[in-house]
Amino acid sequence: MDDLFERYGPSYRWLATGTCILGATTVVLAQTTVNVAFPDIMGAFSIGRDQAQWLSLGFFASMTAGMLLQAWLVAIFGERRTYAAALIAFTIGAAMSGLATNVEFLTVGRLIQGISAGIIQPLAMAVTFKVFPAERRGTAMGLFAMGIVFAPAMGPTLGGIAIEWFNWRYVFLLTVPSSLLAVLLGMVFLPSRRIPSRLPLFDLIGFMLMCAALFSLLLALSNGTRDGWDSDNILLLFGFGTVAAVSFILWELRTPNPLLNMHLFSYPQFSAAALIAFFTGGVFLTSTFLIPVFVQQVQSYTPLRAGLLLMPGGLSLLLLFPLAGRISDSVPAGFLLSFGLCSFGIGFILLSGVSVDTPFWTFVAFTLFVRTGLGFTSPVTNAVALKSLPFELVSQGSGTISFIRQLGAAFILNAVVAYLEYRVRFHGDALTATQTAASRTSQSFLDGVRRILSESGVPDSVQYSGALHYLGQIIQAQAQTFGFQDAFIILAALSLLSLIAVYVLVRTRS
Template identity: 45%
Template sequence: MSTAVAEAPATPVGQPPRSASSQRWLVTAAVMAGTMSTVLASTIVNVALPDIMGAFGMGQDQAQWMATGFLASMTATMLTAAWFVARVGLRATFVTAMLLFVLSSCIAGFATSEAELIAMRVVQGAAAGVTQPLAMIAMFSVFPLHQRGMAMGIFGLGVVLAPAIGPTIGGILIDQYNWRVVFFFVMPFSIAAIFLGSAFLPGRAANAISKPFDFLGFGLLCAALVLVLTGLANGQREGWSSAYILGLLGSGMLLGAGFIVWQTQARHPLLELSLLRYRVFASACIVAFIYGAGLFGSTYLVPLFGQGIQRLTPEGVGLILMPSGLVLALIFPVSGRLSDRLPAPLLVCTGLFLFGISSLLMKAIDARTAFWSLAAWIAIGRIGLGVMLPALNAGGVRSLPPAVLGQGAGMLNFVRQLGGAFGTNLLSVLLGERIAFHANALAATQNGDLTITYSWLASFEALLAQGGVPDGLPQQYGALYHLGRVIYLQAYTQAFQDCFIVVSALFFAAMLPALLMYAKRVKQ
């Protein structure tokens, strides 16, 4: 085994032949339902995050594990999918992973502590990581070559629509009930996937060859991810120069370096790092990492901003995200056709530029930003992602020899998910650091000798007096408390603006490696 994407298995004994049209679409329905449930789980929880933070008294550094833990575990277990398929078969792998996903979702929905909830999110991500690569393997095993494009298009449309409408429906359910309902919202899709998968997915191929699994490499990767992400998440609270944080980050980097060295020596590596010698593919990996960081990082930030600064309900946040999701679903078929006709660097750079502009526009957001302005700016970024992804996937592997196309596609997917995990983590860290920075800077400018501050405090004390608050210390404390809230909200707003500036700069910088993706087509 070399990556999360393997060659499609041969038609197993006892299964209908590929010409059975009904089975093809039932297989598509099974993997679409499973993938939709995992995609929903990765996005819909972000809408409920402020409510979850309030329910458990979680800080920003703890809450980000709800997203980061899911993405990190999904990234790691993606690399196990092909080995499981060769070992026990596609059907058993898919159904078992979906059962684990359902079980962890149920436990998360009834969680009584933040540790239990985060642990179940990690398990959810692990199950999602196994199921995601199975969709392509399953569809390639039942569709002939000339129908695979159409099948993947229909499958992709369903998967893209899920995060478009999911946050909106999730927001409505949260407003009507509570945050726990988001973990049960995915159940109908998951249960349908289990029943359809049990009935129609192919079993283990008679000629399947199970290669040894790289347990050492997998262990090194998981340990490195846990140590580095934990160090980054706890750095602000524990102190970046503390022995604890330096130990976590140093150990994680050493294990990460060990993973890279081992992958170059192992007989059956998880990742074919030798593919990075191809300039076009290496450039595509850099862009894919930034793509994942921008996509998942912004999806994490927007709900926090909407509910924290604009005081929107979860339903309101979902409605803001809905237009961008629908636009993305519409742009995918068009961009897929364009990727067959136009040079990959042109489309990738166009997408990067649009997302960079979108993030730059988000620099101006505050509590007064109009609903449709915010929705439009987010939609511009999603158009960029939609234009970029097909060209990035196709153009990234275009220069690779046909024998390693599967490994290349799997590695691109892995790098994109890895970017999502680190992007969410780092943007959360940056948000916390910039909140503290701006709060201290703003507080330092406020004192009783400053005329505007004195006038503001006096005006607010007068308002409190009109409301029946006793004179003296109660009014003074009330005015000072409100001033502190105003300072914090302003610092919170400026911190979000800083995060979007960083995202914008990253996407503009990624245009340089994108330009290096130019290559002549290799006849596949």
């Protein structure tokens, strides 16, 4: 890296930071643009919400696995080659997803994108952290966060425009131009090193155990509602996943070349920051899935309108991220994190009251609380975690904190969507049970619908069945609304529970 500073002077840190931000923005864009496309993809391939979530869940899960590969790949090939190769693979995955003819091919493309994104994001964050002096690293993390926030700010809107003007396939192809540009810049401005004559050992056993644990537990969570939580295959998946997870932790503690350096968690501040990253990453990314699906399925928004709904909150992060990064150098981290988590909690409590009648700008105001929570937790968590480590562990710490954040996203998204499906079914059954012949309200509603159908010229023989069908649609819409409200309450509870980790962090600092 010193030779690049000699070649480009002090401006090199900005050239490297810009290159890293472009790559990180590209991979985050792939996470957020797809959220408004779920209803269209569900219709194109005739799949349900539980299967559609795997387009996000598979991305997050494979991204989690990719993050554990990052440190080993950088040790062999250096930042420059690893960054360029990961972006090329990411571009291939984007093309596969955009050209997919079935949901399986689409899922494979998303998995490739996820693995590549898992390598790129912590690598870019670590390089940005290293090129700034120690007293400006809080600001550096704010700048990095501000750069990548362009993606969640504009991603849903760009995805909506792509669907509105073309179709859902172009949502995946949006990132191809920026990926190729980032490859070119990375080959010039990122540090490089010679490939060692003796390759560092790779923890293959640990990697296999982690993948087995991750995908077994996620499959169990996603299929539990459909197959039954006490069914043999779900219990087997839970048991196998738990054994694999415990074996992974024990193996990583004993092996001389761990895939995940468990000794990082011997630094109390890092451990507390990792716990906060797990929950905040999970609740935020889950909300980016739930909100677009709710407004499209319950409020009948178009993909573009759903994207526009999320834009003001995303743009607010352009101010919040650098602000939080700058003041984190002088204001106690515990105060900023507590403020951010309370903002998360307030936002989700407000969202738990949304319905089909919630106005557009009221919804926008609620999402601003959620984005404020992200703005005051993400850069501060990164800065606290990396500042607590010796300089030689920064790269591993960067990869680990990103790994923990994506792990939270994968598990919390899966668990909350499974809970959502369960609650929608529960509320649907409860509402249906109240629609009896003795219910005056139900009979009055049916009579009113039949009267409208009669005035419209519908034959008498189908008026009653038509009225019942419409009543069923009303019940399903209300059940979905109640289910989403319950899901937002869970996110609020998880946000506020994270304050316990902030308390541990503050006590550790003192």
